[in-house]
Amino acid sequence: MTPARIMIVEDEQITATDIEDILTQLGHDVTAVATSGSVAVSKADEDRPDLVLMDIHLKGEMDGAEAALEIRRRFGVPSIFLTAHADDETLERAKLAEPLGYIVKPFHETELQAAIQMAMHRRTLDSERVDLAEELASTLDALEDGVIRCDQLGRVTYLNAEAEKWTGWRLAESRMRPLSEIFRLLSGKNGAPMEIFLRDAVHGRRVIQFPQGCRVRSRDGVERDAAIHCAPVRDGSGASGGAVLVFGNPDRRVPAQEAAPGRPHNSESPVDQEMVIASQSMRDLMGFSARIASSRVGAILVLGESGVGKDVLARYLHSHSRRGDAPFLAVNCAAIPETLLESELFGYEKGAFTDARAQKKGVFDLAHGGTVFLDEIGELQPHIQAKLLRVLEDQTFRRLGGVRDVSVDLRIITATNRNLAQAVEDKSFREDLYYRLNVITISIPPIRERKEDILPLVEFFIRLYNKRFEREVQGVTEETRKLLLAHDWPGNVREIRNAIERAMVLEESDHLQPESLSLESRVSAAAAVAVAPGAASLEEVERSMLVQALEKADGNQTRAAEMLGISRDTLRYRIKKYNLR
Known part of the structure; x- marks a missing residue:
């Protein structure tokens, strides 16, 4: 194991000494032992360690969560949190620091060793990703074409140097703005905006060549003729990850068909996330799921403990349905603050609140024709539950600040590990929404009740990490x-x-x-x-x-x-x- 330079932040002297002894025995270099958050930030600035072991509960004005966030933000040094207990609010704040792990006190030496090894491995991978991203950015900046990348919600995430020249926007100020605001596309015939065409291209599932005669208007009003292509981007599971636009001078661009002879131009094969099953109970469940996927049922409730694969099943239900070529958008209702969740789901109109400078479409809008997956549905607040019920009943909703109904065609898959029937009795979940969701229910059994699936899953993950880590574990x-x-x-x-x-x-x-x-x-x-x-x-x-x-x-x-x-x-x-x- 490669030695690491590690700073300990712990206000209990005995615990700090024990950790220091263990790290020294393991061959690591302890750069400092800090007893408060402010001292930890100062020491991190002086010593620049590779890793920080941070007690999440520190006495003083700055606790461990705040100190770790500050150290990560200012110096790029990651942390592993040490904790005997932590409330939900503290854990939520701790997540902002993007920790490389949590260790629960008291812990064994082997647990600490494993956590450090994993953390250093992840830090190496992160560093390699940063280097690769910088190399890719410099490569794209050398192109004569403009390149714009956006996420599945149509928000800009990247512009290369040529795109900055065309649009008049710098990368830093364009991030997370609507693509239609940054890339103003006009018809060459009548100068009319082509926002709808742009939106459909971004949320499509195949390579699109825009019509000839398109024009791009820059931030300062300069218009230029452009040849434009749009291609979908997918994540590791095959789900939509947004799109990339490539554009440039039409006089020197080669049509995609000529540039890549023999390659299908408007073709696409949806990629299913692999389902690893061996037990009869899961075979029966997947057979039932296949029938439900191909049906026209509009609401499906997936139940199961945390970690059983409810999201994987949701993607399966989408990809094997008649909606498989349409968008699939997933939202974790517990991961988004209540104040943001409503606008994320339903969108808002211009002027709906102080910072609403333009209309924003929500998930239900963007997934029109496809599937929305709402994980942790039991965490929805009552007023959002009422609006969701209307979407399920009428396939309509109103954006925040809106006065007109928006009609959509959606399949809504929900999931939870909570007992919704009990939540109804406790008055924390609407009874009418529960019965509307409970039309078709698929319950995924926990692994302890289908042990036949353990070894096939182990073999699958060994193959996965052999490839990822360049190993040859048999x-x-x-x-x-x-x-x-x-x-x-x-x-x-x-x-x-x-x-x-x-x-x-x-x-x-x-x-x-x-x-x-x-x-x-x-x-x-x-x-x-x-x-x-x-x-x-x-x-x-x-x-x-x-x-x-x-x-x-x-x-x-x-x-x-x-x-x-x-x-x-x-x-x-x-x-x-x-x-x-």
Whole structure:
């Protein structure tokens, strides 16, 4: 492991000394030990460490979250937060500092070592991305064509040097402004604005060559003829990530068909995010989902614990529907502040509030004809719930500050890990909205109830990170396999992914060892059920765990189910399956 220069920020002297001793034993250089946020900022300026271990709760005017944000903003130094407990408000503020990890006190030396290794690996990757971005920017600046990149909401994220000349806007001041404000497109025939054509191109799903005779008007009113192409940009899952515009002098531009002979011009193949399933329960679920996807049902509710893959299923439902070529826009209702969520979903009219200098279309507008995925639907505030109900019932809504209804054609997929029925009883969720959402419900079972999916998922993530980390890991050892099957995976697929990613960084051999996973077996209420020695198959492992749980619970099925982390009905099914009566 490459030594790192690390600053410790901890106001408990004993804890700080323990951490310093551990870091020294691991070969790291401790640049300073600070006991307050203000001192930490000053020391970071002097020493410029590679990493900061930051206690999230510090005494004084500047706590750990504020100090980490200031150090990140001013010096580009990332932090790992140390905490014994933290309230939701503190955690939300901590996220602003983009920490590379959280370590819960008390922690083991191996946990600290793994967290530092992961953090330094991520910092290296971030540095490489920055270098690559700078190299790409310099390359694009050398082009004679203008290049503008925008996100899926039509907001500008990048201009190259030539685009700055054409538009009269600098990159820094154009970021996150509407594309139609920066790139003013006019018809060459009558000078009419072509905002609708521009919008359709940006939200389309194929390469578009704009009509001949288009003109671009700069910020100071200068108009120039332009040849323009627009192409969609996709993220790693195949979902829309916005678009890129390329434009220049029409006299020297070569049509796309001639520039790339044999390449389809207006073609596109939607890419599904891979679904890794082996269990019969998930096969049945996906069969049902395929039927629902191809139907004309307008509202689907996806239930499941955190990390089971509700977003992956939502993308599957979209891509396998008649709307598959239309936009798919996802919104995490819990991740956006309440004051911004309403305008993000419904948009606003010019003058709706102080900073509303122009009309802004919301997610429901932009996804017209396609699918909107609302994750964490249980976190919606009551007044937004009422507006969502109207969209579901009538497919209409009003923008903030608007006086006219906007009609849309949408499929709305919602997801939550909350008990919405209980939320209705608690009066925190509208009863009428609940019944409207609950027309078609798909419940994704947790990993602990479909252990047949664990090893295929592990193999999938090993292949993924072999490619990403340029490794050649062949698989897992037999001991690791048993540990993977014995673990209850409260974080579900997300936890499996994180565990394999961590192991791929730490493991030096060609097979993942148990110690690389850093798992604490939580199959029972901390340890009561172990894997039987010599168990060779999933069935043997599962049967052994059932027998042990029933013995330890003196035959009480409710207690045995709690030990195994499964429902009583699931336990009874497996007792019958293995003839354990």
